[in-house]
Each structure stands twice: as structure tokens, then as C-alpha cells.
Amino acid sequence: MTSRTDLVEDLMSRFPHVPREAVLKEDLLRGGLAFDDAALTDNEHGDVKPKSYFIFSFDHRTLPELGTAALRRPPEEIVLTGGPYELRRTVVSVRTNPSSPYRVGTDSDGRLRLFLDGRPIADVGLPPMPAYYRHTLANGKSVMEVAPTIQWGYLIYLTAFRVCQYFGAKEECQYCDINHNWRQHKQAGRPYTGVKPVDEVLEALEIINRHDVDRASQAYTLTGGSITSQVNGLAEADFYGRYAQAIEERFPGRWIGKVVAQALPRADVQRFHDYGIRIYHPNYEVWDKRLFELYCPGKERYVGREEWHRRILDSAEVFGPRNVIPNFVAGVEMAAPHGFTSVDEAIASTTEGLDYFMSRGSHPASPPGARSPPHRWAGRTRRARRSNTTSACWRPTGRRWTPTACPARPGTARPGPGERSSRSAPSWTLCRPRIRDGALGRLAHVDPPRSGIPQRHIHTPEVYRSAPQSPPTKVTDGDRPDETGSSWRTSRTHRPVAYRWNC
Numbered sequence: 001m002t003s004r005t006d007l008v009e010d011l012m013s014r015f016p017h018v019p020r021e022a023v024l025k026e027d028l029l030r031g032g033l034a035f036d037d038a039a040l041t042d043n044e045h046g047d048v049k050p051k052s053y054f055i056f057s058f059d060h061r062t063l064p065e066l067g068t069a070a071l072r073r074p075p076e077e078i079v080l081t082g083g084p085y086e087l088r089r090t091v092v093s094v095r096t097n098p099s100s101p102y103r104v105g106t107d108s109d110g111r112l113r114l115f116l117d118g119r120p121i122a123d124v125g126l127p128p129m130p131a132y133y134r135h136t137l138a139n140g141k142s143v144m145e146v147a148p149t150i151q152w153g154y155l156i157y158l159t160a161f162r163v164c165q166y167f168g169a170k171e172e173c174q175y176c177d178i179n180h181n182w183r184q185h186k187q188a189g190r191p192y193t194g195v196k197p198v199d200e201v202l203e204a205l206e207i208i209n210r211h212d213v214d215r216a217s218q219a220y221t222l223t224g225g226s227i228t229s230q231v232n233g234l235a236e237a238d239f240y241g242r243y244a245q246a247i248e249e250r251f252p253g254r255w256i257g258k259v260v261a262q263a264l265p266r267a268d269v270q271r272f273h274d275y276g277i278r279i280y281h282p283n284y285e286v287w288d289k290r291l292f293e294l295y296c297p298g299k300e301r302y303v304g305r306e307e308w309h310r311r312i313l314d315s316a317e318v319f320g321p322r323n324v325i326p327n328f329v330a331g332v333e334m335a336a337p338h339g340f341t342s343v344d345e346a347i348a349s350t351t352e353g354l355d356y357f358m359s360r361g362s363h364p365a366s367p368p369g370a371r372s373p374p375h376r377w378a379g380r381t382r383r384a385r386r387s388n389t390t391s392a393c394w395r396p397t398g399r400r401w402t403p404t405a406c407p408a409r410p411g412t413a414r415p416g417p418g419e420r421s422s423r424s425a426p427s428w429t430l431c432r433p434r435i436r437d438g439a440l441g442r443l444a445h446v447d448p449p450r451s452g453i454p455q456r457h458i459h460t461p462e463v464y465r466s467a468p469q470s471p472p473t474k475v476t477d478g479d480r481p482d483e484t485g486s487s488w489r490t491s492r493t494h495r496p497v498a499y500r501w502n503c
Helices: 004-014 020-031 178-187 198-211 236-250 266-275 289-295 297-302 305-319 343-358 380-401 426-430
Strands: 077-082 087-093 102-106 112-116 119-125 155-161 219-224 256-260 279-281
Touching: 004 020, 004 112, 020 087, 020 102, 155 198, 155 236, 198 236, 219 236, 219 279, 236 256, 236 266, 266 305, 279 305, 289 297, 289 305, 297 305, 343 380
Parallel strands: 155 219, 219 256, 256 279
Antiparallel strands: 077 087, 077 119, 102 112, 112 119
């Protein structure tokens, strides 16, 4: 039977223009990590920054199935260097999988290493506990619960609404576990606020601003579940926009404001901009029309794929194309039983979507997905190939529309080895490659390897103007989860097809 090491090295040799770090990182994000007990954190009382579960679970098991990792959280991220693949500093977001062939543990010398199939392949560094995590709000809530940071402290992730009003088998996006994640935390008795009050968010940001003396945090993301009716009496644009308005009034210019929300009508998008948001992520999820209808039934029912895409293009007139970054979920287009069975067909479909948006100035990002129970490992090899061929098609498409190397997305930690971005890797493929002596031979760096935390890259978006249009008609349908979750249907048997990794 082919080992995971064979699979990874085969991908490295077949795609020599893709950095080795990107190949390994994609596989780690897709397949997850196991942790020895010695590599777990002491939660918020230790010296290592723990995993915050900031929006999705990202894990390959439910909390009760994680064992010790459910009691002592794994780190939020890890950083990899060295090893037989001579890895440059690579930050990877943690997805826990107790059965993964990747394991973080100590070697015979007591050093923390990443093992693949029992062989050490990289040194592992852990994120230090930030000073602001050691402080609490006046009501006793932790900063990590209200305003966690990711990307090695670059991005403050504000999930204001922790459930989604697309719910049930006929509406939930089939790769997303936001509702499952909320339920499992509540069932485990963990603190997990459904709707974060604005004053708590401001108090947490005040603590971060006071104790983040190195100014590592450079941006914040406002996001949460989709709102098809109202929450706290507000529709989606005004619900999320009020947080941005309050943040910009209290901390003018301190952070770059981003929002991950539905593709909304232009009048709503304009309000986001007026509230102070500068980066907009109206994710298009999957390009293929048939798969969008199957995987995103709620979005197809309430908005529709063609209207979704039209709204993305309209939003570029408000924010500017560079500041509209519509993500898609890498790998779901090959997820059995509905996905493509041919890698070439999947590549062609993905490239068509990339061409559509890149030709109009917007550069999509692609967080990888992974299977959830009961079909977690269906088509694993095919999906592993897909995750890396996503990188392969992102590179030529990106260079066709943006000839300059490594275009950093505004409001996001700069991609590539040696940088802080901890999640999707396809954008790394636009960075300057290494020179290879043979497919798996020694590598000569074009640039000297970097160490330590790199200099921050701050991108100030341009300000664009647009005339508001008539307000949209809001749809109210059925009994939706509200801010307390009281109308949640707990008896349902539907489980998501695949977990969504990031956005």
C-alpha cells in the first residue's frame, strides 16, 4: 500500500514549480494533525497559544472523540522549518485528526518535531501566548472567546454570529460545520457566545490594543453565519456593519476592516463600506453550476448562482476589484459522490471560475476542505491530488492576469514561506520559486531563507465611491436560529458532507 510519504513526494515531483512548503501545507490542512500529549497546550493558563475554534471546528472528529486534545487544546497554529525537505519557515493552522499520519511529538532529544509515517520531517515551533490572552473582560469572559487572533497574531477574527440561518439538510452548505461546531461546544459546556455584544467586542479590542505592544495585529475580520431574516432586529449588512462602525469610531485606522458575508445587493455592500469595512469576501464557494446547487442549496434557493456572481462583480464597483476577494472551497468539486471524477475536468472548472474573477481584477482565495463523517476519507488520494492541482491552476491563471510576482492580498498576512499566513497555500505558487537540482534533490534558494517573524506588510486599500441603489427585499422564511439558538432543530439527522476550512 502506498504510504502518505510516497504520496507527498510524488506530488512534489509531479508539480516541481509548486513550493514544497505549499504541497506539505495543503496536505496538512486537508488531512489534519495528531498530537502527542506533550505537544498539547495548557489552555489559557500556559505559555502556548491554544486553538480558539474561532468559527468552524476544523477538526476531523467531534470533541468527545478527540480524547486528551478536547481537554488540553492543541495550539492555534504551528510553524515548520528544516527537515529532509529543507522547509522554509511555514505557518500552518491546526486541524486535529487523531488518526492522521502526521504527528506532532518530541524526538529522543526532547525537541518538538513533525513526524510523517513515523519519520521526522520538520522542526516545530509553537505560538507564544499573547499578553492580551492573559486578561479578561469585566464580566469574566476571555479575550480568546470574544476576539481570538490567528495568522500568528496578524488577524483578529470576530465571529459575531456563531450559527447560520441556512440550516437543515435542504439549506446548509454541505461542507460547512458552523452549526455543528456551535452545538458541540454548547453540549460540552464550553463558553461559546451565540451573538457577541458590541460592547464586549470593543472591550476585548481595547485589551488587545493596549497589550499588543509590537502591533502584530493589523486587521480584523467580521463574519458569522448567514442571516436570511434578522438577528437582534437587523438584517445582515446592518447586523455586521454595526460592529465595524463601532470599531472604527473607537479605534480609527488601527486595523484594516474586513467582512466575510453573503454576496449582498449593492446597496447593502455600500453600507458595509460606509460603516468602515475596506475588504469584502463574498465567497462563491464552488464554480460548477450543478455542484453549487447541490452543495449550497440555501444560497441557491435564496439568491441563486448567477445573481450571486453578479453581486460579487457589483461589489467591486464599491470596494475596488482588488479589495473584493471571493473565496472558494478547494477540493469539494471532487468530493464523492457528486463531484468530478477526473482531475482534468475539475481543473478546467476551477480555472474557468478563476478566469472569470481574475479577469475582472479580483483574486479568489481557496481554503482547502476535508471530508466529515461518515464518508471522511472517501476518495482521499483523488482529493489529495485535487488540493495540489488547485495550486497548479491558480498559478498560471494568476500570472495570466497579474504578471507581477506574489500579489499580496490586502488585509491578509502575506503568503509564502517565511510569512505569517497560516491557511490556504495556492497563492504561494505566485511567489518566487526555488531552483531544483532534480525532482527530489537538494534545493538551492533563489532568496536567502528567512527566520523569525518577518517584517509586517501593511496594505492600505484605496477608497472607492458608488451611488446607493434601492434597498433589497429581505426574505423571512421558517423558524431560524436566533441569537440564543432557541429555535434550533436539535433532532435533525443531517450531517454536513464536508467541513469548510477557512475563510
